[in-house]
Amino acid sequence: xxxxxxxxxxxxxxxxxxxxxxxxxxxxxxxxxxxxxxxxxxxxxxxxxxxxxxxxxxxxxxxxxxxxxxxxxxxxxxxxxxxxxxxxxxxxxxxxxxxxxxxxxxxxxxxx
Amino acid sequence: xxxxxxxxxxxxxxxxxxxxxxxxxxxxxxxxxxxxxxxxxxxxxxxxxxxxxxxxxxxxxxxxxxxxxxxxxxxxxxxxxxxxxxxxxxxxxxxxxxxxxxxxxxxxxxxxxxxxxxxxxxxxxxxxxxxxxxxxxxxxxxxxxxxxxxxxxxxxxxxxxxxxxxxxxxxxxxxxxxxxxxxxxxxxxxxxxxxxxxxxxxxxxxxx
Numbered sequence: 494x495x496x497x498x499x500x501x502x503x504x505x506x507x508x509x510x511x512x513x514x515x516x517x518x519x520x521x522x523x524x525x526x527x528x529x530x531x532x533x534x535x536x537x538x539x540x541x542x543x544x545x546x547x548x549x550x551x552x553x554x555x556x557x558x559x560x561x562x563x564x565x566x567x568x569x570x571x572x573x574x575x576x577x578x579x580x581x582x583x584x585x586x587x588x589x590x591x592x593x594x595x596x597x598x599x600x601x602x603x604x605x
Numbered sequence: 606x607x608x609x610x611x612x613x614x615x616x617x618x619x620x621x622x623x624x625x626x627x628x629x630x631x632x633x634x635x636x637x638x639x640x641x642x643x644x645x646x647x648x649x650x651x652x653x654x655x656x657x658x659x660x661x662x663x664x665x666x667x668x669x670x671x672x673x674x675x676x677x678x679x680x681x682x683x684x685x686x687x688x689x690x691x692x693x694x695x696x697x698x699x700x701x702x703x704x705x706x707x708x709x710x711x712x713x714x715x716x717x718x719x720x721x722x723x724x725x726x727x728x729x730x731x732x733x734x735x736x737x738x739x740x741x742x743x744x745x746x747x748x749x750x751x752x753x754x755x756x757x758x759x760x761x762x763x764x765x766x767x768x769x770x771x772x773x774x775x776x777x778x779x780x781x782x783x784x785x786x787x788x789x790x791x792x793x794x795x796x797x798x799x800x801x802x803x804x805x806x807x808x809x810x811x812x813x
Contacts, residue, residue, distance in 0.1 A: 518638035523646075535642065536665040539635050558637055561612065561644050565637025 498583040504528055505541045506580055509551065509570050517556065517567040518542070542570060550576035613648050615640070615659040625728045626666040670732045674715035675739025678781065681707045682740065683747035686764075686773055690755050693763035700767075708781070709788045712736065716792030721800055726793040733789025734782065741778030748773040 498506065508524035509516040522538045545551045551570045558564040572580075614620075623639065624632055639662060647655040685704045689697070715736050716729030752770065764770055 518635060519641050522638070522642065534665045535635075535639055535662050536669060539631070539638075540669065543631070555634065558633075559641070562637035562641040565633045565640065567637065568631070568634035 497586065498579055501525075501529075501537070502541055502545060503580065503583055505538060506545065506550065506572065506576055509572050509576075510580070514569070516570045521570065545576070546570075548575075549573060550579055612644055613655070615643055616656055619656075619660050619663045623663045623666065625723065625725055625731065626663070626670055628722055629724060667731070667735055670719055670728075671715070671735035671739060674711055674732065674736035676743065677711045678708060678736055678740025679743025679747060681711065682744035682773075682777065683751070686744075686748050686751050689763055689767040690751055690760055693767070695766075697767045708784060712785045712788035713792035713795075716789035717796040720793040720796035724797075724800070726790075726797050729793025729796060730786060730789040733785040733792065737781040737785035741781045744781075745774050745778050 504525045505521060508521045508528070511524060512520050518535075518539065521542065522533065522535050525538055526533050542551065542553075546553060550573055552573055553568050553570050555566040556569050558566050620636065623636055627635055639659070643655055643659055647658050651658060681704060685700060688700065694700070712733045716733045718729075719732040720726055720729035722728075748770075752764075761770075764773070768776075
């Protein structure tokens with residue numbers, strides 16, 4: 494197994510996968526907020542993107558800005574092969590943990 | 606004739622603070638992301654509350670940069686109080702010197718690291734100051750808890766001889782502020798002095 498990803502890291506990487514060529518900071522933030530159904534600090538997404546990039550799971554490049562962002566450049570992210578492997582491994586790990594459990598869970602048997 | 610209204614902008618102090626806390630490579634792109642979100646989503650949804658939202662996002666960065674150092678300061682002080690409570694001595698000078706050195710080192714390291722990261726001396730000092738506030742609050746809370754647990758006459762006498770309860774609850778947290786400014790300035794200047802010539806020489810290794 495190459496890399497074990499946390500749930501938030503998976504949400505960020507999957508946002509990059511979904512957004513393809515439009516995967517820049519704010520778009521990723523909105524996608525993560527939509528999927529997790531809660532407010533997320535922009536800094537938390539930024540810190541995660543930075544960490545994933547340092548681990549070689551993502552790469553980035555600068556693109557042109559727009560008037561609404563005062564012309565400031567956008568940083569676009571691209572999934573790297575190691576990122577793809579890490580996502581697949583994470584999915585496998587979750588599947589392995591849940592294998593054999595009958596869904597949906599209904600009740601917990603008391604041991605006392 | 607159509608007149609273009611200027612786009613709303615977040616408070617200038619908050620934008621300046623954000624730029625101080627970001628690493629050079631992210632300054633333009635991340636501040637742009639936040640500005641775009643502020644103008645396109647937060648202003649329409651929250652109106653005047655948008656400025657509070659923006660300040661909250663910036664505070665998140667300051668907290669992230671400072672919390673670990675603040676916890677280290679708080680922990681150092683609480684460990685000292687714990688020793689004074691459980692292992693009282695007649696002469697507290699050695700303990701005071703050790704604690705002072707530890708605190709100065711932590712503030713210096715916080716400033717050194719954050720100036721290295723951002724290339725701003727002001728950021729190093731600011732993070733050291735924020736760490737002082739966090740450490741001071743933790744230290745006051747911690748000493749309150751310790752006194753809540755151990756408040757027999759012998760323990761209170763030991764506290765009194767090591768400086769007193771007022772010192773632990775109020776004086777030291779207040780004293781942390783000037784110490785953080787001085788030690789932080791030293792750490793930040795050291796970082797700037799170290800990295801500026803290396804960058805100028807085109808050294809390949811740079812701080813993270």
